[in-house]
Amino acid sequence: MMAPRAEEKAAAPAIEVREVRKIETDRQVCLIRYSPDGNVLFGGGYDSQIRRWDLTADEPVLMEPLTGHHGWVQSMAFLPDGETLVSVDSWGQLCAWSVHDSVPDLKWHVERAHDGWIHDLAVSRDGSVLATVGRDRYVRLWSAGDGALIRQLHRHEHEPFCVAIHPDNQSVVSADLFGTLRHWSVDSAETVRELSLEKMHYYERIQDVRGVFVLQFDDTGEALICAGGQPTNTGNHQGIPTIHQIDWESFTASRSHSFGVTTDGFVFDLIRHPAGYFFAVTSGNPGAGQLLLIDPTHDEPLFKYTKMSNCHSVTLHPDGKTLVVSATNRNSQGNGAVRDKEGKYLGNSSPLHVFEILQPAESRSG
Amino acid sequence: MSCESSFEAVPMKSPACNISQHNVSRRRILGTTAGAASGLGLGALGGLVQPAIGEELKKQEKQVLLLWLDGGMSQLESWDPKPNTQFGGPYRSIPTSLPGVHISELMPRTAAMMHHLAVVRSMETVDNSHSSGVPRMLRGDPTNRGVVYPFWGSAVAKLMGATASGLPPYVWVKPGNGGFISKYAGFLGAKYGALALGDGKPPTNLVRPDDLAERDAKERRKLQQLFNQRYAVGRRKQWNEANSYVYDVADTLMKHTRLFDESLLPGKDRERYGRHDFGRHTLLARNLLESGVRFVQVTSYGWDTHGDNFNAHSSRVPKVDQTFAALLQDLIDRSMMDNVLVVMMAEFGRTPRINGSVGRDHWPNAWSMAMTGSGIRTGQVLGETSPDGTEVTSHPLDIGHMFHTWYTALGLESQHAEFVNDGQPLPIANDEMAPVKELLS
Numbered sequence: 001m002m003a004p005r006a007e008e009k010a011a012a013p014a015i016e017v018r019e020v021r022k023i024e025t026d027r028q029v030c031l032i033r034y035s036p037d038g039n040v041l042f043g044g045g046y047d048s049q050i051r052r053w054d055l056t057a058d059e060p061v062l063m064e065p066l067t068g069h070h071g072w073v074q075s076m077a078f079l080p081d082g083e084t085l086v087s088v089d090s091w092g093q094l095c096a097w098s099v100h101d102s103v104p105d106l107k108w109h110v111e112r113a114h115d116g117w118i119h120d121l122a123v124s125r126d127g128s129v130l131a132t133v134g135r136d137r138y139v140r141l142w143s144a145g146d147g148a149l150i151r152q153l154h155r156h157e158h159e160p161f162c163v164a165i166h167p168d169n170q171s172v173v174s175a176d177l178f179g180t181l182r183h184w185s186v187d188s189a190e191t192v193r194e195l196s197l198e199k200m201h202y203y204e205r206i207q208d209v210r211g212v213f214v215l216q217f218d219d220t221g222e223a224l225i226c227a228g229g230q231p232t233n234t235g236n237h238q239g240i241p242t243i244h245q246i247d248w249e250s251f252t253a254s255r256s257h258s259f260g261v262t263t264d265g266f267v268f269d270l271i272r273h274p275a276g277y278f279f280a281v282t283s284g285n286p287g288a289g290q291l292l293l294i295d296p297t298h299d300e301p302l303f304k305y306t307k308m309s310n311c312h313s314v315t316l317h318p319d320g321k322t323l324v325v326s327a328t329n330r331n332s333q334g335n336g337a338v339r340d341k342e343g344k345y346l347g348n349s350s351p352l353h354v355f356e357i358l359q360p361a362e363s364r365s366g
Numbered sequence: 367m368s369c370e371s372s373f374e375a376v377p378m379k380s381p382a383c384n385i386s387q388h389n390v391s392r393r394r395i396l397g398t399t400a401g402a403a404s405g406l407g408l409g410a411l412g413g414l415v416q417p418a419i420g421e422e423l424k425k426q427e428k429q430v431l432l433l434w435l436d437g438g439m440s441q442l443e444s445w446d447p448k449p450n451t452q453f454g455g456p457y458r459s460i461p462t463s464l465p466g467v468h469i470s471e472l473m474p475r476t477a478a479m480m481h482h483l484a485v486v487r488s489m490e491t492v493d494n495s496h497s498s499g500v501p502r503m504l505r506g507d508p509t510n511r512g513v514v515y516p517f518w519g520s521a522v523a524k525l526m527g528a529t530a531s532g533l534p535p536y537v538w539v540k541p542g543n544g545g546f547i548s549k550y551a552g553f554l555g556a557k558y559g560a561l562a563l564g565d566g567k568p569p570t571n572l573v574r575p576d577d578l579a580e581r582d583a584k585e586r587r588k589l590q591q592l593f594n595q596r597y598a599v600g601r602r603k604q605w606n607e608a609n610s611y612v613y614d615v616a617d618t619l620m621k622h623t624r625l626f627d628e629s630l631l632p633g634k635d636r637e638r639y640g641r642h643d644f645g646r647h648t649l650l651a652r653n654l655l656e657s658g659v660r661f662v663q664v665t666s667y668g669w670d671t672h673g674d675n676f677n678a679h680s681s682r683v684p685k686v687d688q689t690f691a692a693l694l695q696d697l698i699d700r701s702m703m704d705n706v707l708v709v710m711m712a713e714f715g716r717t718p719r720i721n722g723s724v725g726r727d728h729w730p731n732a733w734s735m736a737m738t739g740s741g742i743r744t745g746q747v748l749g750e751t752s753p754d755g756t757e758v759t760s761h762p763l764d765i766g767h768m769f770h771t772w773y774t775a776l777g778l779e780s781q782h783a784e785f786v787n788d789g790q791p792l793p794i795a796n797d798e799m800a801p802v803k804e805l806l807s
Contacts (some may be wrong), residue, residue, distance in 0.1 A: 045454075048450055071456045116457070116458065117680075135680065205541065205668030206682055207668055207678055208645055208681045209677075235670040235672055235721060236670075236725075237725065238671045238673070265723070283722065283723060285673045286723065310721075310722025328721075328722030332721040332723075333721040333725075334717075335726055335727045336717075336729065336730070337731055346719065347453065347721065348719055348720060
């Protein structure tokens with residue numbers, strides 16, 4: 001399927017994208033990741049399964065899901081070996097799967113890695129260590145080889161939602177509900193530094209609202225990206241999408257980008273393109289969704305693609321030429337019962353939008 | 367919805383009883399005691415009342431606490447979890463003190479006290495809009511007779527009157543501004559409106575200024591009453607009643623300013639209830655009930671979680687859990703459970719389906735509420751929903767059933783008692799419904 005080109009160009013980007021396909025799903029998929037060989041797309045969602053799509057044929061083929069999780073699967077990542085997928089769920093379980101063969105195998109799991117919802121999982125650059133943060137307010141480090149607990153860092157005062165491991169493996173950073181980033185020493189398990197991004201938190205009517213959704217180091221470890229938004233209310237969870245670039249040496253925000261208006265919401269996911277750009281996806285209320293191409297040196301996105309609803313995740317093919325966005329079906333909001341013609345109560349789904357990434361010359365010829 | 371055949375009407379204590387009879391009886395009692403009790407807390411009454419009258423008074427001194435979670439708390443993240451299902455959300459369920467009954471992991475303190483509660487999981491109401499749903503629920507969705515029915519608090523204020531404490535019968539503790547909300551009284555007349563304590567504070571300028579002598583204040587009040595009487599000539603009685611009443615309320619409250627002084631509350635209690643608005647306001651509500659207010663409503667706003675429902679409930683529900691468990695323990699410890707009916711509810715629940723903003727929308731189709739205290743058979747969960755939470759599968763109940771049940775629990779004969787509006791008799795609850803026998807002790 002050919003779809004309209006990306007729109008609202010703010011500057012001449014070195015790359016462009018165009019939507020080429022949409023993969024329909026029957027459930028909501030809040031997280032997608034390509035396998036390291038680019039042959040399989042993995043999706044975590046609200047139904048405790050990890051779905052897989054074989055992408056080697058002309059049309060994507062839905063494979064048997066990975067089962068064994070509970071609740072929601074909102075974070076997963078591949079180890080550098082390219083064969084091991086690690087994933088966490090909202091009941092506190094941490095799993096490592098061998099996904100090299102068509103029939104996946106659960107290599108090991110920790111049933112109660114946290115007491116309740118594990119919000120994020122990070123893998124060290126060398127693949128030896130995993131870091132997790134959960135609703136129990138702990139930051140924990142695990143051996144990627146066998147799931148053994150390596151270290152428990154001190155408890156956060158407030159719920160941490162994101163975690164990242166510095167490429168030197170000596171430092172971990174977590175970001176909490178109040179927009180506070182903590183730099184932890186792996187050796188001492190103590191907080192080394194703190195940075196408050198207080199606009200990424202909002203309080204009203206007995207509710208704290210988080211604004212932090214993404215925490216990532218760059219390859220060199222010199223910069224840390226903290227993305228999400230500046231929440232502006234409670235019930236509808238509106239906010240202004242925001243990305244902070246944090247200088248690691250000084251642990252200060254060296255550059256901050258806020259895009260759009262309060263209905264645009266939050267950056268839910270972000271990936272780096274080898275050409276130096278970020279692709280970010282946003283989810284707003286009601287129904288707003290965007291794919292943004294961001295040059296870290298520009299204040300405004302190079303373009304916005306706005307023809308999707310509530311985008312939750314983005315993943316880049318290893319060849320850098322394709323990306324996929326998990327979005328939401330149109331009209332996902334609605335009061336009362338939404339039923340089909342047979343009277344069956346309808347849930348929502350997550351169409352997966354596949355985009356080609358083009359150099360400008362390719363774009364013109366395409 | 368009509369009264370379901372599965373519910374039997376509770377046998378009435380007398381074949382016919384109207385509210386004026388209740389009022390006569392009550393006035394007789396208060397006529398004996400009110401003078402002595404005026405200005406004193408309920409706790410002080412014990413020594414002033416003759417034993418026989420004391421027992422009668424005790425029966426009459428039923429009170430109500432309504433905890434209103436405005437916007438609609440999710441039943442799936444509270445009373446009726448469906449873990450590990452398509453719409454179940456991220457949370458686990460936990461066992462409770464009631465064998466076999468689980469509720470959301472967000473409510474561990476309440477789970478330990480579940481045997482003190484009755485939870486209804488089968489609320490099936492008709493309105494999915496806030497603007498019409500809130501008044502519909504707070505009025506008990508009576509049959510439309512072309513009049514504006516009072517909110518529950520106003521109705522109780524009329525039906526049962528103030529207690530011997532003389533404190534205003536309907537007090538609403540809420541965030542934001544306060545004032546006297548006369549419109550809630552509907553056809554009863556403005557006098558039965560809600561005295562709203564904004565952020566738990568008494569009305570501004572309540573306390574007599576230092577430079578106004580008490581004698582002068584009394585003279586002013588007398589003069590004002592004369593003006594009011596003159597104004598009332600030729601006008602509807604309710605108009606002047608309300609106007610005078612507000613000043614009477616102010617007079618009464620002036621004698622009870624200590625009620626609103628948070629600094630006088632034990633620090634331990636403030637910690638137990640929580641220092642957030644809901645905790646502070648519910649602790650105040652406990653004090654108001656102890657002091658003799660007939661009907662107290664505590665409102666928590668912001669439950670309309672169309673976005674980020676799950677983190678929102680993770681932030682909100684534990685606060686409610688903390689406060690609610692502290693309240694229950696206090697009511698038990700202070701032997702107040704026999705006299706105080708406690709209800710926690712909203713205008714509806716939230717959709718099973720999760721929208722693109724990771725929120726849940728409005729859902730009157732199958733939701734939950736909890737109650738305890740006076741007249742309620744606790745230690746039970748009534749009604750069921752389907753495994754995915756999308757429909758009620760047993761004991762469907764509407765708000766009309768609940769109003770009958772609560773009135774009955776308060777000792778009123780809900781199917782016979784009537785309001786009288788300009789000579790028109792009006793049932794106090796939906797006359798197509800009946801009390802839920804299973805919920806009554």
